[in-house]
Amino acid sequence: MLIRIASSPEHRLHTCQWVDNTTSCRTDILGQQFPAHLRERHGITAVDSRLMKCRWDGCREFVQVTNVFVHIQQKHIAWKYACYNCGMEFPRANLRNTHFNQCRNTGN
Numbered sequence: 001m002l003i004r005i006a007s008s009p010e011h012r013l014h015t016c017q018w019v020d021n022t023t024s025c026r027t028d029i030l031g032q033q034f035p036a037h038l039r040e041r042h043g044i045t046a047v048d049s050r051l052m053k054c055r056w057d058g059c060r061e062f063v064q065v066t067n068v069f070v071h072i073q074q075k076h077i078a079w080k081y082a083c084y085n086c087g088m089e090f091p092r093a094n095l096r097n098t099h100f101n102q103c104r105n106t107g108n
């Protein structure tokens with residue numbers, strides 16, 4: 001089966017707009033390196049269950065530190081998982097996989 005790796009969010013560039021002090025980061029980061037970037041550059045470690053204010057440019061939402069990456073993924077970088085069969089997009093990989101299992105069986 002052919003998987004379009006290039007279109008999968010892990011392999012796409014996303015612009016980080018996390019604000020440290022007053023400047024937005026503006027670094028283009030490969031999806032799969034985003035969690036590491038947030039940890040190393042912005043000091044966000046996903047072992048903390050306290051609430052923190054999201055410092056993404058323009059965002060003032062409070063999110064659990066452990067959920068910051070998911071929050072960013074869904075709210076700010078519109079990270080989507082596309083169905084390999086029909087191209088329909090989903091916010092989470094498991095939703096895509098569930099859909100894909102049905103989708104490929106129905107055929108065209």
Ligand SMILES: [Zn+2]
Pocket residue numbers: 016017018025026027037041042
């Ligand atoms: Zn950044």
Ligand SMILES: [Zn+2]
Pocket residue numbers: 054055056059060061071072075076
């Ligand atoms: Zn946010």
Ligand SMILES: [Zn+2]
Pocket residue numbers: 083084085086087088099100103104
């Ligand atoms: Zn589909």
